[in-house]
Amino acid sequence: MAAFPAFPFIGSDDDPFIPVRDYDLKHLDEANGRIRLPFGGWAWLITKHEDVRQLLRHPGFSSDQYRPGFPVLNPIPPTREGASGLFIFMDGDAHSRFRRMLTAEFMIKNIRRIEPLIEETVNEALGRMREIGPPADLMNEFALPVPSMTICHLLGVPYSDHDFFQHHSRAIMDRNSGPAEVGAAMEALNGLLGDLITHKRTNPGEDLLSRLVAERVIPGELKEEELLSMAMLLLVAGHETTANMIGMSALALLEHPEHLAALREDPGVAPNLVEELLRYCTVVRTGLPRLAMEDAVIGDREVKAGESVVAMLSMANRDGSVFHDPEFFDPRRNEAHRHMAFGFGLHQCIGQPLARAELRIALVQLAKQFPDLRSETTLADVTKRHEAVTFGLGELPVTW
């Protein structure tokens, strides 16, 4: 097993848009598609577009990190205590019970209603960046505040708590954190959200948490502790991934000024541009781990019950049989929407309409309001967060 390449792969240090180095690809080939897992054991790495689709819609694979033998990629607390509503790690009816409670909230038509608020948030962040700079750190002034403010508004969490929850969600999303650190960060977030939920029982607002308290918790359908960890999942998943996507997207556009100019001239190109950015950047770089509950055939691999697999989204999104010239960033490509940056199947990202709206509005306004925007760094020098569960940039110094 020592010969299997160590996973998760660290992308290229020279170029943040290269998710897997040639060195790792070569070793993966030699190991016949098997990888060495960070906490012991091995897994099949599923990399082809069609195979990833097949795997992620197969009912015989579990997402439950607490099952013995599960290919855990990131540190998790030792028990499910305080995590009873983290439905991203659940299977079957338990998973769909929680997911169903949120489906309508994240539907496109409901997200359209909050677009004016996203636009206001974007304008506010850009206004502050203008006051501070040039130069300015686009990650800190723009990429992080936009999704944080948006998810706070949606959930009904005061934005004044953003330093607190950003700090703790970073700890949860850092692969170098130990289980105790992750547990402590989850407890801290549970404390913040617990106080809020208690307050909303008697002082409901026009927000998602207030609705879930009134419609599900008070009638007894949902336990308060379940709502707590559901809210934590939305808070953490809702800002870190999108922030990393905004930062990587801005860098991609600064590297391709012709596409930034095209967006400025015609915001109508934004939807396809966003799909291509999601494909090209694929920030969930560690891939999606699953445990086989039965024997299955995925592509040309025979996976036995009890074996582990990882769906490698970043490689599937560069599969040449689906994406023409896949290493090339091409916002005009017709097949961009076939990417799987949001996963696929039962656990496919519930927040994708929100993430798409945030990305589109953020990039259109950035192009429009900062026509002279330039990067102050190079692809080799920009700080890369290889240790994070969702890949992104540490800082993005810009000028104008």
Ligand code: HEM
């Ligand atoms: C560009 C931004 C985003 C990316 C790239 C992304 C990516 C993903 C991926 C790959 C999954 C699948 C996980 C799996 O199958 O194990 C997922 C699930 C999920 N995402 Fe996102 N996400 C983004 C934004 C958001 C936002 C804005 C929210 C919430 C407001 C959100 C909430 C969730 C939730 C709750 C799940 C679990 C769904 C389930 O298990 O049924 N995500 N996301």
